[in-house]
Amino acid sequence: MEEVSKRDLNPVKGTRDFSPEIQILRKKVFEKIEKIFQRYGFDPMETPIIEKWEILKGKYGEEAENRLIWRFKLPYSEKEYALRYDLTVPLARFVARFKPKLPFKRYHIGRVFRYEEPQKGRYREFWQADFDIVGAKEISADAEVLNIVIEIFEEFKFKEYKIKINDRRILRGIFEKSLQIKNFEKILSIYRIIDKLDKIGKEKVIKELEKLEIPKNSLNKINELLEISKEKNETIISYLENYQVEEISKAINDIKQILDLVYKKDVIKIDLSLVRGLDYYTAMIFEAVVSKPKIGSLAGGGRYDELIKIFTNTEIPAVGGSIGVERLIDAGLEIGIFKADKKTYSQIAIIYTLEVPIKKIFEIAKELRDYNLNVYMPLKGFNSILDGIKEISKRGIKHALIVGKKEIEENIYTLQNLETREKFKVKLEEVVKLLSV
Amino acid sequence: MEEVSKRDLNPVKGTRDFSPEIQILRKKVFEKIEKIFQRYGFDPMETPIIEKWEILKGKYGEEAENRLIWRFKLPYSEKEYALRYDLTVPLARFVARFKPKLPFKRYHIGRVFRYEEPQKGRYREFWQADFDIVGAKEISADAEVLNIVIEIFEEFKFKEYKIKINDRRILRGIFEKSLQIKNFEKILSIYRIIDKLDKIGKEKVIKELEKLEIPKNSLNKINELLEISKEKNETIISYLENYQVEEISKAINDIKQILDLVYKKDVIKIDLSLVRGLDYYTAMIFEAVVSKPKIGSLAGGGRYDELIKIFTNTEIPAVGGSIGVERLIDAGLEIGIFKADKKTYSQIAIIYTLEVPIKKIFEIAKELRDYNLNVYMPLKGFNSILDGIKEISKRGIKHALIVGKKEIEENIYTLQNLETREKFKVKLEEVVKLLSV
Incomplete structure (x- = not known):
């Protein structure tokens, strides 16, 4: 057996070793999240780290497929494998395979793998804590998902957190019906640019949109949306109610009910610029953010009523969320609500x-x-x-x-x-x- | 997004989905094991699923390297990766990287990957629960490891379990000094054949050994060892004390101390045919078995004083064990001490x-x-x-x-x-x- 050089002792780029001090903190954070999932009637399940490539193929968009998914063959077989990219597609496969009694409330805490360029809060191997309600079209399910997020932020005593919500039907309604942009790919491109608002600012967003050759009046409209998003929820709702587009009305009705059912109404902020990266959302979407530190969203999710159908052939509505535990821990350490100061369990x-x-x-x-x-x-x-x-x-x-x-x-x-x-x-x-x- | 065929809903061969009913049981088993590790002063750590291929290379023997390790490249990079094959080599890398205060008592429960032909109790993705004491040459460390195994079997109320122990120094002493077989590769081949004793029986073992062209008198000696192994510990000890080989005397002395320190002396059985598959053991080795069901060993481990040196360049003795949680659970379900009858955490x-x-x-x-x-x-x-x-x-x-x-x-x-x-x-x-x- 040969000796190993010093440099080689580091784990693979973008992956991490956790020494007892950090691991004890991480376990505590995971446990608290898990207890909340259980209090809300969710049960655990588990799926393999390795999935067949066909299962992941076509679910996450082009960039993921060509650059981000850990996909490979072994020297011993012609089969193509992939490491799981999130916990949602494995859930969809699981539901199709086992046909659990619906509504199926499950949580799943585990690692996922993305071949991204590592940076603060972004890793190639990282943990997600997902919770989903499969088989409930009722808006009470959406509200319960948001209540869990609230409960988690309260549990960890985060101050000044906000949960931004939006609805894909509002976005679609405005784009398709009001702006006459019906090409889905184009809408997605616009989504992705708007999604960068927080990072690059309004002016750059407008500039990038101009590059897409969107008619001037549409640009004005998008600009208006971004402006209105700064207003209070009530103002945004009144603005949207003027639209007289059926999809938008439905979404607004749902949002009102959500606001009625959540345990802390004042942390919910309607944000028409919120789009979320993933293609599969169909209605309510959300992201939770803290004002300090600047670290991106700490949780996100939404309703995806069409995804599971790909596996089951029958429509099964679903709504859920994912706690970005890595960022949650990083943020908590930074603002001092978490401390990695317990070296051992030994008493x-x-x-x-x-x-x-x-x-x-x-x-x-x-x-x-x-x-x-x-x-x-x-x-x-x-x-x-x-x-x-x-x-x-x-x-x-x-x-x-x-x-x-x-x-x-x-x-x-x-x-x-x-x-x-x-x-x-x-x-x-x-x-x-x-x-x- | 295309629809998925029914067949494709199964997870990758040799990997498993765990529905809430099973997962609730598994979590309970893991928690109980974990609590015992903590009671014995062990703390948790974690390492990535993915390791650089160079880290695993040359550690597990030829068969693992050419047939069993999940090794691969991605389409995006020339680097060679591997999925972890056990939790011991990652521990060695970790110790070299972080130089924790010694003795370092850590546990690590997690999945490992082996590209084996799946069968009962054998999977391509499975969980191990490892506990190791790094940096203690004292025999009290060996005894503590065995006490943890005893505690776990008692906790789960396994009846008629046995912990077979042996010592690599006894095997080496007998082979090298008494039988004049000094070629290490040949000794390993003999080990592996003897290791199959329980599976194929004594006659076939002798036959396979004959194929290795071992001198007749050596065969008689091995036969004698297998016979003596059936006797009581005291008889075996007396037999070995007659050898007058220094390494054997040391081993016997250690075994006597272990027998003095373990909490249940009567479950420990010296077994001179026990060899263990892995190359890196140097002294005490053990395997825990139950008489019912026939399922192979439920735990195993031993002392490996040379492995960590490969990473650290300085000698760091270590001893530890691994609970074969998959077999433990399968066995427990079969004999009825575990029941997957709790469908939900909801009260x-x-x-x-x-x-x-x-x-x-x-x-x-x-x-x-x-x-x-x-x-x-x-x-x-x-x-x-x-x-x-x-x-x-x-x-x-x-x-x-x-x-x-x-x-x-x-x-x-x-x-x-x-x-x-x-x-x-x-x-x-x-x-x-x-x-x-």
Whole structure:
């Protein structure tokens, strides 16, 4: 076996190793999100990392297909494989395969893979936390999805977050019916330019739209939409109600109901420039953002009533969302609501000297562990108790049980809080109680 | 977007979809294992699914390299990638990269990928639960590893499990010094044949060994080893003590200490035919098996004092184990200690009729969820309460809160246990207490 060079120790570009300190934080964040999904009646499922290429093909648009999907063959087979690109297409395949009782509320937290140029908050391997309601056309489902997003932002105590919402039917209505742009590809191109509004500003958006050779009056209209988007929800609704286009009226009606059903109405902001990248949305779409730090959206989703049909041949409406856990964690660390300061799950370490028989230490550790304590047991004795205290303090373990020859004879031990240096004489069975204070 | 044929709905061969029923069980099993790792002072880490091919190359032997590792290039790059084949080599890379404080006790539960022919208990994508102590040469570390395995089997209430142990130094000592076979490749070939003992029986093992052109007297010796392996630990130890080979004496001394330190001595069985497939072990090796069902080993591991050096250039001893969670779950389901009978995490569903305003239901759901209950809220009202009860019972939810117009007016609801059909009149705030009884 050859030796490995230093450089090669890094993981693949755009992927990450997580040391215990970070991983303990990540697990806590995932757990809290998961608990909220469960409180909302969602159950977990899992699908493979690897999918057949045919399953992903044609679902994510041209750029993904030609540049972003991890697709490959093995030396041993002619089959084409791909690593999952999101958790939504696997869900659609799953629903078609198992035909679960509808509505099917499931969550799925796991990694997805995109061959993007890595940058802040963007990785080639990253985690998503998805939750979807499959088989419900009711607008209450849309509202429940948004309530979950609200619950998550409240749980983590994010301040000044907003959930922007829009509806693909409004966009389509305005473009097709009012602006006479019926070419779907062209509408998508316009969408993608408008989507950059936050990043590049209004002037550049208008300039890029001009390049698409859109008639002057349409440009004015889009400009008007961008302006109106800054107004209050009520103003935007009144503006849209003037349109007298059936699709737009339906969307507005839905949005009103959503606003009535969400638990925090004032975090919802109608934004007519919100389009979302993915092709498959059909009605309500949303993105959650925080004002600080500037990091892009922390969650997004919407209604996709046509996607599952590709797999099932029958129409199955669906609505869902995805928490961008990577950005959520990055943002939370930056503003200080998350801290990667817990080095270990161990609650107590046993500090013992060389003269104590290791078998006795094994017995003590067993007893403490049987009380459900997380116990770090050093694998050999220390030269002195002081050496042990220094060593264990570095590991971030708060408490030590000090075991010398005398302690064993008397069956009374010293429990020390390594932060406050406080000491207590204890019997083993008293340790649990003292630690939970 | 094209429609997908029925056949294509299956996941990639050797990979699996997990529906909520199975996933809830799997999560429970993983959690229990994880809790035990934590009780033993182990902390979590994570590494990417994708590794550079160079990292895996040369670590797993010829067969893995030419037939089993998922290795590939993307259309967009000349780099060679591989999906992780186990969690041990990524650990070695991690230790070299981060130089964590030693001894480093970490656990890692995650998927690994092997392009094997799928069969019962063998998949192309499967989960491992690894725990390792890096940087401890003390035999107490070996004993702690075995104690964790014991704890896991006890936790799940497996009966008649055994942990077979052996030591590579015994095998090497006997082969090299006593049988004069010094060619390492040949020793490995012999190992692999002996490893099949349980599967193909002693006679076939002897026959295959004959093909390797091993001298007659060596064959007799191996035969003797296989015979002696059936004896009690004490008999085997006495037999080996007669060898007077330094490496064997050291191993025997270690095994004696291990037997002294493990929490259940009687489940440990010295087995001189145990060799383990992987090349990197250097001393103690083990495998845990159950007598029923016949499914191969449910856990395995050992000491590998030379592996990490490849990455770090300095010697770092290590010992660890891997729980074969797939087989553990399959075995547990077969003997009935696991049951995939929990369909949902939801503890209660709200059953309401069409005339109840949905907004009111949203409020009730919110209140119950704020009490930390997992609440399934149907997205529209039922035609009748009876319809609702039928529907919710099918979902495996045990309790229903029945909400009609009258209940809302009086602010008193009916809580029904859908299994026993018992009913209670309750206020919302009383529901938690009644459900936890």
